[in-house]
Amino acid sequence: MNNYKVGVVGFRGYSGAELVGLLTRHPQVEPILLEHRQDSDPQPQPIGARQPVSVQCSPEAVKNEHLAVVFLATPADVSMELAPQMLDAGAKVIDLSGAFRLRDSGTYSRWYKEKHSAPELLSEAVYGLPEFCRERIAQAHLIANPGCYPTAANLAIQPLIASGVIDRGAGVVCDAKSGVSGAGRKPRLKTSFGEVIDNFSAYSVFDHRHVPEILMESAIEEAELSFTAQLIPIHRGILETIYFRSRSLSSAEALLDLYKRRYQDEPFVRLYPLGTLPDIRGVDRTNFCDIGVRFDPATGRAVVVSAIDNLVKGAAGQAMQNMNLVLNFPETEGLL
Amino acid sequence: MNNYKVGVVGFRGYSGAELVGLLTRHPQVEPILLEHRQDSDPQPQPIGARQPVSVQCSPEAVKNEHLAVVFLATPADVSMELAPQMLDAGAKVIDLSGAFRLRDSGTYSRWYKEKHSAPELLSEAVYGLPEFCRERIAQAHLIANPGCYPTAANLAIQPLIASGVIDRGAGVVCDAKSGVSGAGRKPRLKTSFGEVIDNFSAYSVFDHRHVPEILMESAIEEAELSFTAQLIPIHRGILETIYFRSRSLSSAEALLDLYKRRYQDEPFVRLYPLGTLPDIRGVDRTNFCDIGVRFDPATGRAVVVSAIDNLVKGAAGQAMQNMNLVLNFPETEGLL
Amino acid sequence: MNNYKVGVVGFRGYSGAELVGLLTRHPQVEPILLEHRQDSDPQPQPIGARQPVSVQCSPEAVKNEHLAVVFLATPADVSMELAPQMLDAGAKVIDLSGAFRLRDSGTYSRWYKEKHSAPELLSEAVYGLPEFCRERIAQAHLIANPGCYPTAANLAIQPLIASGVIDRGAGVVCDAKSGVSGAGRKPRLKTSFGEVIDNFSAYSVFDHRHVPEILMESAIEEAELSFTAQLIPIHRGILETIYFRSRSLSSAEALLDLYKRRYQDEPFVRLYPLGTLPDIRGVDRTNFCDIGVRFDPATGRAVVVSAIDNLVKGAAGQAMQNMNLVLNFPETEGLL
Amino acid sequence: MNNYKVGVVGFRGYSGAELVGLLTRHPQVEPILLEHRQDSDPQPQPIGARQPVSVQCSPEAVKNEHLAVVFLATPADVSMELAPQMLDAGAKVIDLSGAFRLRDSGTYSRWYKEKHSAPELLSEAVYGLPEFCRERIAQAHLIANPGCYPTAANLAIQPLIASGVIDRGAGVVCDAKSGVSGAGRKPRLKTSFGEVIDNFSAYSVFDHRHVPEILMESAIEEAELSFTAQLIPIHRGILETIYFRSRSLSSAEALLDLYKRRYQDEPFVRLYPLGTLPDIRGVDRTNFCDIGVRFDPATGRAVVVSAIDNLVKGAAGQAMQNMNLVLNFPETEGLL
Known part of the structure; x- marks a missing residue:
């Protein structure tokens, strides 16, 4: 019943x-x-x-x-x-x-x-x-x-902003890639098979309508965030590669720990061990958001990869x- | 000039x-x-x-x-x-x-x-x-x-009919598979990315509008020909698997020879050696029709595979x- | 527990x-x-x-x-x-x-x-x-x-043989297509991405090792069955297009009824209404075998389409x- | 002759x-x-x-x-x-x-x-x-x-470095995506069909062996460049999305003009009009490197997209x- x-x-x-x-x-x-x-x-x-x-x-x-x-x-x-x-x-x-x-x-x-x-x-x-x-x-x-893009973005970016580890002047890049189902089922030339297969394209730079959800939830300024939306020739899945710089982070472990503390009780956020990164396959047909990090303490370069199934999470x-x-x-x- | x-x-x-x-x-x-x-x-x-x-x-x-x-x-x-x-x-x-x-x-x-x-x-x-x-x-x-289907079909079937090697009572099966570009560029639900990717489907059995071109050019009766059109999740290419039975053919060599004699001076028909079969990759962006055969003399079962690039040949x-x-x-x- | x-x-x-x-x-x-x-x-x-x-x-x-x-x-x-x-x-x-x-x-x-x-x-x-x-x-x-191929083949063919509707002299064609996962995860050239993508190929005609399972379970003679195994550039799914001729079947309804009677209590065999056919999408990640039929009473030509997820059913x-x-x-x- | x-x-x-x-x-x-x-x-x-x-x-x-x-x-x-x-x-x-x-x-x-x-x-x-x-x-x-990645990267980045328009402190992000053929034809698990299809993954962050070619030719410091290599489920093609910040550029036109002056006599570098961006389809089987730009003068955010066929250019x-x-x-x- x-x-x-x-x-x-x-x-x-x-x-x-x-x-x-x-x-x-x-x-x-x-x-x-x-x-x-x-x-x-x-x-x-x-x-x-x-x-x-x-x-x-x-x-x-x-x-x-x-x-x-x-x-x-x-x-x-x-x-x-x-x-x-x-x-x-x-x-x-x-x-x-x-x-x-x-x-x-x-x-x-x-x-x-x-x-x-x-x-x-x-x-x-x-x-x-x-x-x-x-x-x-x-x-x-x-x-x-x-929105699908902001879900993957905010879960990855907000802890960075909240903890103050980002060098704000250098900005944050969110290079986002999505499967085609994110555009819906209504037939359109841009999502027809012949246009998408064997291709990869950027279709929105800075002005995607999902951007304000990231600004709002992660408390980041529009001027700081470079967000690009791109189309992968697959049906479902989003992967976002997020770049920033940090002088305050001491190590990759410290970056990963920041997420561990934040999400330790969350059932749907999973973290990848250092040396590995999530991919779209790993979240296929799940409600998980998978996050992995890479940090080079010598230069302050940081990358965070965030993956979800756009139709589920x-x-x-x-x-x-x-x-x-x-x-x-x-x-x-x-x-x- | x-x-x-x-x-x-x-x-x-x-x-x-x-x-x-x-x-x-x-x-x-x-x-x-x-x-x-x-x-x-x-x-x-x-x-x-x-x-x-x-x-x-x-x-x-x-x-x-x-x-x-x-x-x-x-x-x-x-x-x-x-x-x-x-x-x-x-x-x-x-x-x-x-x-x-x-x-x-x-x-x-x-x-x-x-x-x-x-x-x-x-x-x-x-x-x-x-x-x-x-x-x-x-x-x-x-x-x-x-038409794209009849081009691959007629080049393979007509020599069989003309030479009389087919046991007519058993009929001829033409199991045809095509890439999506054959359906044109106009956006439609059936050819949108999300419907085609990760899928394979038969969309026309017996009644495809290309069938009469095969009947006409190969001089085969409608009752004899079982033609099915199916969609492969690729952009371009057709492969047709053609089945018939023959009591008159003595060997696979004899079947291949029949095509050799017929197409020896044709610049755009290529034959595959016995033991190999053509595929869609081999004709990609070419004007060739590639043909290969398999015949089992003990049982009279024969298969002919014919491949073209649907947008070229x-x-x-x-x-x-x-x-x-x-x-x-x-x-x-x-x-x- | x-x-x-x-x-x-x-x-x-x-x-x-x-x-x-x-x-x-x-x-x-x-x-x-x-x-x-x-x-x-x-x-x-x-x-x-x-x-x-x-x-x-x-x-x-x-x-x-x-x-x-x-x-x-x-x-x-x-x-x-x-x-x-x-x-x-x-x-x-x-x-x-x-x-x-x-x-x-x-x-x-x-x-x-x-x-x-x-x-x-x-x-x-x-x-x-x-x-x-x-x-x-x-x-x-x-x-x-x-085996994966015989599962889809036997569920479709055995009822036809058992009921005696097939004109045996004309034989049975089983044109089988499979996703690549059927070949296993071990890296080989034939299943590497670059060889499979944008392609479609027949890799086994008559001699696939799954053939004897069909002969055994459907009680069909080797000489009667033309079985071809082909590779679709998708990860999972099998669709088999089965051709035969029948003088004894009166209508497409009669053909469908034959399956209805046979599988009415089976939880994992589903039938498609006349005018529609199953596809690989419909059985994705399910244990179903979906079957649909097409029959032309005027000529005796029959087609049965059978689809499974090769990794599940x-x-x-x-x-x-x-x-x-x-x-x-x-x-x-x-x-x- | x-x-x-x-x-x-x-x-x-x-x-x-x-x-x-x-x-x-x-x-x-x-x-x-x-x-x-x-x-x-x-x-x-x-x-x-x-x-x-x-x-x-x-x-x-x-x-x-x-x-x-x-x-x-x-x-x-x-x-x-x-x-x-x-x-x-x-x-x-x-x-x-x-x-x-x-x-x-x-x-x-x-x-x-x-x-x-x-x-x-x-x-x-x-x-x-x-x-x-x-x-x-x-x-x-x-x-x-x-290397394939550096070809697309250097043609896009070197003119930016040489002209001094980049705010060097913010660094340069090169988010690179490649088809699978870049990894060669030798069978390996990572490039087998079942691992790549329906997936998208980052496989190298900062340490790809192509990085030093970019440092060398574009005269950029390792600490400035965040380079990530990612795998698209397609056979051929590279698209790189390059991010930087500029306080000296006055407009998107100025950014595009920089490339126009540099490449006006180059037969294999093509530029896209403002408002459009290149994609992988557009360079398929050509020796072109296609470049397009986006710049937001209000915030100084800039994106350059560079595309080549990895097997050709x-x-x-x-x-x-x-x-x-x-x-x-x-x-x-x-x-x-």
Whole structure:
């Protein structure tokens, strides 16, 4: 017997489908598919395949089905439209889009190049990175699930900023690489097979809309951070190579220790021993963020590598981690 | 100094772009880009990159530029619209679509599920497989460049049928696999990266629109041929595995000899020694069709493997081979 | 609390590592790594990663650890050496190699091109395809886990042979395609990245060592079956396209019904509705074998497509399914 | 008629095979294969495929065949053994390994972790980056063909250092990504298909043996440069994302102009217009190095992206460009 029903809008997209898969295996919830707009074709399914119940998305459906949580795996404009309705209907909302991640509508407009249509919700939305603020998440009604790039970036960068080990004048470089699923399932030339395969390209330098989430959560200035987003010809996975300089760090061990202390009780952050580095393979289909370091004390050059599965810790897995907090389940339920 | 100017419509698609690349390196022609409808975004180009001249596609352009040949690397419906205009304007037309490959409009309608809008041209179009009918091609005004699958299939199957070695009752299986570029550059869900990568799927069994080209050119009955089209997660290349049974063949050598005799003077058909088989790598970016055989005399089981680059011998390369015939250049010019 | 300890030899190979992952999530067993020969480098692991206990592989270890089952994810020659020792030490053995799949040493020698070094075990080994003989598996001491290709082939072909719908004279074609992990983790030129990527090749025609498993289990004559093994540039997954002719089948529905009746109670065989076909994506990381059909009553041409994940239903998953039978757990435990 | 014969040792490796292909199409040379040690299996070839003449590698062969140039596409230790012999036999030597790229044996030992066995040749070897020193190359007897990573790095970084626009205290980050062919054709676990596909990993931070070539040619201090080498799951291509800070640059235009002035007469360096960036696709199978820039004048953050085909401009193409200089052919012969 499942304790709660939870709804998913946008269940045919890559993040949404991943989320439905995770929720189906979660022992205490039952996912309900909320059909909103059929922007993607359904996949053919085997005869008799167990599919979650599907109902039309509406405030009434939320009430009738007694949905405790509604996940919005939708574009930002759809999330801005649906979030108020779902909240009014009594559900808590976990939004996987960028709609509610920033603190004010001006910042949103600057980075998303469009007006925010539900600015009144920005102040009550809680940024859902559990490693940074799980208590507030547990109390929230509207959770802004973090972007995939910022999840890997903030878990690696924030401890560096907070501990003051970075030589600030030299800045921080975050060279980020992502699999193609991060761009969603909607067909576009840039994500069609023939354009991506056998290729590697930088598609956003300095101005990626995920940048303000890093500035906000890691407390780093825009002028300090050089962030580049690049496309790897793989389906899923993010690896970020972060460069900085430090005169205060004494050794690679000291750098690794900084992360050890910070994350010793975190179930989803794993550290690599000195001399090794994480890769995308190691986090495939997991909710882990893997971190490894390299430091050259003679010159002060430092590198931190951070890897996640963009569809799990970078989207659906973290969303379910947030649901576990909201519904008072063990935080790791269904995720280990 | 180039002898002729030739036009290319559809130069942003995969076949069209490949063709422009080949024509640019051809010593005796100058390609002119004929802008028709901008269905694909242009790629960013380096500063000063040498690009062919581009003009608006029209009968006047054909006359003003004195285009000897116009290539149509367009969908069938566009080819049916443009071919008559280009012919009237005095150019010879080499069409890479399926518009003019079949002999009558009824057969076209059956396989393409739409009415033919220029049926009067079907009787004068010549099927452009040079290995089968280069003399007629050299005289033609309208050349229907063969489909990619039928090119690999007919070069392998026709000699078997013609020589009578196949046990006809057992039929012929053609298990065909293609890279994704065969589906064109237009963004669609089925050819988006996330759907194709890490996957392999059969997408057409018996009813692929290329089937009638095999029936026509190899003189095989539809009831005899089991043709399946499948998608490999690679950009370019076709490999077809062809199965039949033979009581009349005495040995694998005899099977290979049959091809040797047939293709001994053909510059673009290569045979593999017994014990080896061609693969897609071996024909990458070449105009070759590579063929290898396996035969078990004790049981009569035979396999023929045929490989081409679908964008070269299966499209742009063969189109230029046909142009060489039409313009009376050496047939291999620019292709070896 | 886990009911049983089970050992895994060859846990660094692709099948072995997959098996350790599955066993770790199985609620009633604890896997023990049996270190035999370190032919592969270990992967770097995060600090504190939960790894199963590892001991040196020996009969004493089997006794000391009270191993109920020992899995051999080893090459055939190693399995022939270890199986008798593990059986003598009191464990049941599930062997993932080809060592014990065939019924006599002469057949083994013919297909594997080497002498069998433990022929006395061939008569007591049970072929571990649960859908065909789960009662005998449950009683067995030595289980020969089926090959990956034959698993997909037999589940599709045996019902056709058994029901007599195939026109036997025309033969059966099994055009099989596999991801690269089927060849194991040991570095070889043929499976190195540069040789496989952007390529597709047939590597075995008629003489693949998995062929006799199909002859044996589907009761088909060697002369009737044309089996080709081909390499797809993906890591995991098998798709087999099976061709035959039938004068006795009345319709595609009748063909599908034949499978429905046969597999209606099977938890791991799924059928696709008419008009759709399975693909490799659909079985990724599952223990399912997905089957779909196409039949043209006018001509008698039939195609059956069968797909599995070669590392799960084709290796580790099926091995755990067999363990569930041997240890009297629900057959699907840990696999759905 | 070809003017010169040139020999290739290591013609079965990826760089060597690429070089043989380029030389075969060069109008003025005839390649001779010099069989040294058969470390790789030959590929099956079609019957009658035109293969260059092959002779055993020896000083006598150099004399008998009157080889004007010998290319060594061999590991560094083999190059150190063969180079003196080939030079003594009267050939000019273009070495594609790292054996002769550094200026002294101490630096070599530090980065290559082994003793140099032909240190007397280090002083006469000329570093073969034509854009930096084509006059010296034209006169050289022993040319050290540059490493793949340093080719892309130096063409991008050296103009920045030389012009003094970099804020030196903040350092330079070179985040480099390469296709797998850069690691050679010899089978190893790290480059086997199953380890690389669906993955992305950093394999060398600060200590890649190509680093000293960048320090040497760009005149940058080791302490300033943070260089990371990473593996993309593609066969060929390198993209490097280079980060620095500048208070002296006034605009992105000024940054691009710096490259325009430097490379205006270079046939193989192409620049991308502001607002666009090069990718690996754009240099595939070409000898170009494509460079694009991004600069934010408000904060001083700068990014330069540099892309090459590692097997062409990063190896075989540049080697043939050097041969063109040595043999007094037009520098672009066979390369455009």
